[in-house]
């Protein structure tokens with residue numbers, strides 16, 4: 001007899017929100033699965049032992065045992081069921097940690113039925129494979145990675161955090177190519193990959209391929225033997241050798257001169273190279289992470305960059321979107337930089353005026369996050385009060401603002417267009433108030449002359465968490 005298309009499975013859903021539990025139970029029972037629910041991590045651990053579910057969906061933010069802690073305990077018991085973590089507001093650390101602790105996937109709310117169904121399809125057919133993949137995962141401890149924290153909660157950034165988490169798990173010989181415009185955070189991503197991997201305590205060696213003339217670059221990378229050339233008075237180890245099992249970050253790889261491209265290709269293929277003037281090869285264990293802000297594929301087409309090297313480098317590709325394509329992250333980033341510089345120069349600045357934030361939100365940022373950081377740093381220096389005003393911004397930020405005061409019309413259907421603008425306004429308003437009141441919902445609601453409930457309803461609608469502003 002042919003197997004049924006969907007096998008009846010046991011699915012455990014863990015969430016402190018009963019509405020979510022109910023919604024999941026509806027979806028799964030329609031699909032013919034059996035849905036078991038747990039309202040806390042503690043309860044889930046009991047059910048995992050007694051019921052042996054086939055797949056687990058679990059919220060991250062729960063009172064008591066958090067989702068991540070519960071995940072760790074589940075994994076420590078070698079439970080083979082794939083675990084899918086869910087969060088309303090994801091930071092880089094939670095996303096990376098979830099994947100590192102062995103989560104099968106990491107989803108951000110709002111969830112729709114299709115997304116949940118697809119996740120079950122992805123998680124269930126190949127269970128034996130999953131079981132081995134988290135054995136590999138659980139080898140790594142996820143240390144807190146905040147030195148080079150990436151800020152951003154838009155879906156585009158969530159995808160990047162997931163990629164970082166999974167790249168850190170792949171063996172060192174899978175190279176990573178990071179692309180994106182200048183100032184989008186390529187170096188930061190390279191460091192996050194290093195810091196979240198198992199060799200975080202090994203060296204992270206950054207090499208800028210444009211910084212040195214070809215001859216020097218070669219000995220810089222490969223090292224040289226004593227007497228290899230005039231001036232080589234003793235043996236010098238190259239960066240590739242010093243990196244050990246760590247990470248070699250090749251910045252602006254697009255500018256690597258052709259002879260070195262060929263040598264690098266050999267290194268990637270053979271994992272071995274010689275010092276300049278030597279013939280005793282040494283082994284290379286480090287991971288190569290390359291970055292470029294030029295379109296490397298176009299360079300390949302113009303025969304300026306070797307195609308074979310291009311393919312070797314981008315075993316894993318991470319593309320960072322320009323800031324103007326993820327404007328929703330601007331308030332978060334601007335707030336982060338404001339805090340950083342206000343603390344550094346000890347000014348009691350608490351936030352941006354509405355008009356200032358409006359200007360920051362509509363600017364195009366050709367220099368991306370680096371430019372936003374500079375704009376905020378400068379504004380902090382020039383600010384005289386406790387709030388950043390439009391006149392503290394560089395002229396170019398406010399220059400074309402009057403022209404862009406027209407509201408966006410996104411649809412020719414009146415109600416759709418109105419709703420879009422209204423949502424922009426509601427979201428911005430709530431963010432502004434919460435920032436001003438440092439995350440106190442009570443104070444923010446009070447000043448807005450709204451009930452706390454209504455204020456919270458808006459926060460929920462736009463997935464805004466008060467913790468972001470504390």
Ligand SMILES: Nc1ncnc2c1ncn2[C@@H]1O[C@H](COP(=O)(O)OP(=O)(O)OP(=O)(O)O)[C@@H](O)[C@H]1O
Pocket residue numbers: 149150151152180181182183184185186187188189291292293369370373
């Ligand atoms: N997501 C982010 N969160 C916080 N800071 C960020 C983020 N992305 C970038 N930055 C900051 O912006 C600046 C530029 O980042 P980075 O040097 O990584 O960019 P890049 O892509 O390597 O740029 P370039 O191509 O010009 O070398 C740094 O100061 C970095 O800390």
Ligand SMILES: [Mg+2]
Pocket residue numbers: 186187251
């Ligand atoms: Mg850079």
